[in-house]
Amino acid sequence: MSNEGKTPILSLKNVSKVFAGYRAMDGVSLDVYPGQVLCLLGDNGAGKSTLIKVLSGFHEPTSGTIEVNGKPTVFKSPKDASNEGIATVHQFGGTFPLMSIGRSFFVGAEPTKGWGIFKRFDKKYANETAVREMQQLGITRVTDGERLIGSLSGGERQASAIARAVHFGAKVLILDEPTAALGVKEATHVLRIIMQAKLKGIAVILVTHNVSHALTVGDHFAVLIRGQKADDFVKGERTRDQITDLMAGGEAMADLENELNALTGTINQIH
Amino acid sequence: MSAKAQGSTNSVASKFGFGSLVRRPEFGALIGAVAVYIFFTIAGGKSFTDVGGSASWMNVAAEVGIIALPVALVMIAGDLDLSVGSTLAGSSMTFAILSGYYGLPTWIGAVAALLLGAGIGWLNGYLVTKTNLPAFVVTLATMFAVQGLTLGFTRLLVGSTSVTMTPDATFMFLFGNLIAGLFESAVIWWILVAALVSWILYKTKYGNWIYAIGGDVISARATGIPVAKVRIWLFVGSGVGAALVGVIQTCLYSGAQVAAGQSFVFNSIIAVVIGGVLLTGGYGSTIGVILGTITFGVVNQGIYYTGWDADWAALILGLLLLAAVLTNNTFRRLALSGGKNKKENK
Numbered sequence: 001m002s003n004e005g006k007t008p009i010l011s012l013k014n015v016s017k018v019f020a021g022y023r024a025m026d027g028v029s030l031d032v033y034p035g036q037v038l039c040l041l042g043d044n045g046a047g048k049s050t051l052i053k054v055l056s057g058f059h060e061p062t063s064g065t066i067e068v069n070g071k072p073t074v075f076k077s078p079k080d081a082s083n084e085g086i087a088t089v090h091q092f093g094g095t096f097p098l099m100s101i102g103r104s105f106f107v108g109a110e111p112t113k114g115w116g117i118f119k120r121f122d123k124k125y126a127n128e129t130a131v132r133e134m135q136q137l138g139i140t141r142v143t144d145g146e147r148l149i150g151s152l153s154g155g156e157r158q159a160s161a162i163a164r165a166v167h168f169g170a171k172v173l174i175l176d177e178p179t180a181a182l183g184v185k186e187a188t189h190v191l192r193i194i195m196q197a198k199l200k201g202i203a204v205i206l207v208t209h210n211v212s213h214a215l216t217v218g219d220h221f222a223v224l225i226r227g228q229k230a231d232d233f234v235k236g237e238r239t240r241d242q243i244t245d246l247m248a249g250g251e252a253m254a255d256l257e258n259e260l261n262a263l264t265g266t267i268n269q270i271h
Numbered sequence: 272m273s274a275k276a277q278g279s280t281n282s283v284a285s286k287f288g289f290g291s292l293v294r295r296p297e298f299g300a301l302i303g304a305v306a307v308y309i310f311f312t313i314a315g316g317k318s319f320t321d322v323g324g325s326a327s328w329m330n331v332a333a334e335v336g337i338i339a340l341p342v343a344l345v346m347i348a349g350d351l352d353l354s355v356g357s358t359l360a361g362s363s364m365t366f367a368i369l370s371g372y373y374g375l376p377t378w379i380g381a382v383a384a385l386l387l388g389a390g391i392g393w394l395n396g397y398l399v400t401k402t403n404l405p406a407f408v409v410t411l412a413t414m415f416a417v418q419g420l421t422l423g424f425t426r427l428l429v430g431s432t433s434v435t436m437t438p439d440a441t442f443m444f445l446f447g448n449l450i451a452g453l454f455e456s457a458v459i460w461w462i463l464v465a466a467l468v469s470w471i472l473y474k475t476k477y478g479n480w481i482y483a484i485g486g487d488v489i490s491a492r493a494t495g496i497p498v499a500k501v502r503i504w505l506f507v508g509s510g511v512g513a514a515l516v517g518v519i520q521t522c523l524y525s526g527a528q529v530a531a532g533q534s535f536v537f538n539s540i541i542a543v544v545i546g547g548v549l550l551t552g553g554y555g556s557t558i559g560v561i562l563g564t565i566t567f568g569v570v571n572q573g574i575y576y577t578g579w580d581a582d583w584a585a586l587i588l589g590l591l592l593l594a595a596v597l598t599n600n601t602f603r604r605l606a607l608s609g610g611k612n613k614k615e616n617k
Contacts, residue, residue: 056493078493088493096486097607098554099479107483108494110476120474150607 015064042224057081085171097150102127155186297559315576326453332568349552350406357417359532363517367527371436392510396503447522485552
């Protein structure tokens with residue numbers, strides 16, 4: 001897939017973030033294109049969370065620039081980022097477990113009906129819209145918008161959060177470890193939803209340390225190690241083993257595997 | 272997906288069935304209120320259920336309820352307000368000193384009392400949101416500070432700890448009236464406050480914001496909700512609620528006492544928690560809080576109709592509080608299971 005001549009919707013130019021002398025992110029450059037899935041790979045502590053927080057406006061970069069559609073932009077707050085159509089979905093999806101599906105779907109953007117002092121929250125519209133948007137993502141088991149978010153399965157909660165982002169016109173969807181807490185079948189559902197979002201022209205940034213999931217949906221890959229971008233490639237340029245080794249720090253991983261093989265006496269490969 | 276059919280039957284059941292009732296936050300409070308009412312009807316007999324008996328517990332419930340409802344909003348948003356007792360005494364005293372001791376028109380004293388309540392509430396909210404300290408500590412501090420100020424200024428200005436005041440006819444009718452010679456005007460005010468708080472919680476976007484702030488303050492902020500502003504306004508609400516009861520008591524008893532109101536601190540929290548509001552925020556309903564307040568009033572007053580020593584009322588309330596928290600936890604778990612059976616859950 002060639003991106004030559006296209007303008008990235010979101011672009012990091014040599015971005016660093018320093019916390020009290022610690023470089024959590026060190027000169028990272030990244031391009032994100034509409035209708036593509038960018039997989040951000042890296043072990044725990046590699047700087048993935050920091051990168052997400054910079055992209056979603058929680059942290060301002062210490063140096064470097066963020067460009068939206070080619071224009072340098074500064075995100076002062078998460079609100080600024082969401083105004084540019086950047087939506088972040090965290091590991092557990094719907095973050096208000098004790099709110100109903102309909103209510104949590106519209107937090108901060110409540111639909112109302114009536115006028116003047118009779119203006120009131122439109123519960124019926126909220127519930128119907130939330131359920132319809134989730135069903136469009138293939139979550140057909142959810143039919144009642146009054147149900148609490150906490151009663152949904154992990155995959156359904158992810159779907160509700162993604163449906164919310166899509167409904168509010170997200171152009172860039174950042175998914176933070178969406179499959180980490182899920183079983184095999186649920187994870188597959190979420191990957192399918194990611195593909196649906198991509199086909200709608202949304203730029204998806206998938207943060208994961210599961211190489212299989214990344215290879216299934218990813219168009220473009222970036223590997224972070226200790227705050228730096230260690231590799232950057234497109235679909236088909238690397239094998240699964242190469243990626244796994246890189247994520248875990250290359251040779252160290254090979255040594256670990258050898259040691260493990262010596263202990264177990266079988267030919268083992270860790271993914 | 273074979274779960275499809277099952278899902279739709281679930282939703283039909285949850286719309287009309289017993290299941291949806293059980294999953295509402297006020298279900299535990301409903302059981303509690305009905306249970307204590309039946310208990311005292313049996314133990315207290317006819318004089319508890321007649322008009323006089325009903326007025327007795329309703330008057331107590333109304334005064335607690337006017338404070339408990341705005342406090343419930345504070346608690347659903349994840350905060351706590353311990354200063355309501357001092358606020359009540361402070362505004363009641365302000366009212367009596369201005370309109371009684373200095374002889375100013377009644378309305379000036381009443382407005383000053385309500386403004387004082389709003390001011391203390393604003394200060395609580397400002398300190399909580401600025402310092403990021405727990406509301407528990409901040410409102411504990413203002414509770415003592417306001418108590419000290421009330422005592423100090425009253426002694427300084429009046430030279431006594433109680434002040435008498437005669438409200439004018441309008442204020443007597445609005446706040447200090449006994450309807451049918453039995454029911455305090457507080458009952459009407461309670462109904463008005465309940466309607467207003469319910470409207471805010473269920474029918475405005477602010478209600479949604481309150482739930483979201485109590486559920487997850489960071490995510491709430493990320494969606495653009497002005498979190499600090501909302502929390503400050505909620506404290507202003509509980510301050511005004513406390514001041515309103517202060518005004519009512521001053522009119523009703525034709526005067527104010529420095530030591531008034533401290534029982535409302537824990538009584539309002541008891542009513543709110545029995546009513547199914549989660550102490551950590553994010554969950555609760557006004558109907559639940561009203562039922563919790565009724566439970567409180569019934570136990571508090573019902574004991575006098577049984578012929579037993581009234582000391583036992585506190586024991587019953589303590590046990591009820593514990594039982595309420597345990598059952599509410601159970602019902603909340605049921606709500607989170609969404610009516611799914613365990614097998615489907617896995």
